[in-house]
Amino acid sequence: MNVDSEICRLWHAHKYGRQQSARDELILHYAPLVHFVAGRMAATAPSHVDRSDLVGYGIFGLIDAVERFEPERGYRFETYAIARIRGNILDELRSYDWVPRSVRAKARAIDTALGELQSELHRSPTEAELAGAMGMTTDELHRALSQVAVVNLVNFDTALGPVIDGDTSLTVGDTLVDDDDQAPDHQVELEETRRALAEAIDELSIRERDVVSLYYHDGLTLAEIGEVLGVTESRACQIHGKAVAQLRRRLAASERAFA
Secondary structure (H helix, E strand, O other): OOHHHHHHHHHHHHHOOOOHHHHHHHHHHHHHHHHHHHHHHHOOOOOOOOHHHHHHHHHHHHHHHHHHOOHHHOOOHHHHHHHHHHHHHHHHHHHOOOOOHHHHHHHHHHHHHHHHHHHHHOOOOOHHHHHHHOOOOHHHHHHHHHHHHHHHHHHHOOEOOOOOOOOOOOEHHHHOOOOOOOOHHHHHHHHHHHHHHHHHHHOOOHHHHHHHHHHHHOOOOHHHHHHHHOOOHHHHHHHHHHHHHHHHHHHHHHHHHHO
8 A cells, every 4th residue: 555645545544534543543644743852852851851751742743733734735754743843842841830930040140141152253152252251160160051041942843923813933943944845935934044043153153053953953961962073062052042042143143234
């Protein structure tokens, strides 16, 4: 049996025949997407956030995606569903206010120091320079970056713009995924953001660019990235956290300038 033709049959039966069994089969078929998204997000989540909880939150996002998806619009379901799954997980995590206030304060302090150093140096600061500006040792900065990495994960996946035609809004993470199957209205927004993002990425160090590319483009977990780069998972998490903080700040500055 041809898998693609069977999936097309299930979509037709679900959307036009309103067959509950077809809907359930589609959810089972695409369930691995939930584990993929939850696995990546678990890599930077605090230790008290259980991966099984993320999977549970993500399942509801997948169900919502199956219900709302319109095959005739030309989207790839995988792209649409991943955004819905990730969005539902983040919404649930935010609702429980799972990031301690002290960690949020550290994230703001790092963000402020990065902005000041970038304005002063006209380049991405080194970790030694960032640590010095914050009155920390490099080891203390590394610990702080590990703690705030999850804050950056949530902020990095915050919607960049308004929802278009009821669909999930574009996020920064979306712009780092190479996908040619975007609808025209999303493609315009995507290209504008990608231009600004490319300029921001050029300001990162080589190691930071590698981590961003491996995580968002190649889909590796932070543990796998650590193996590729010959560093620990914790170190990969720190590099990711610093890179994302810089990208968010540069993009926010670009948006203000454009406005």
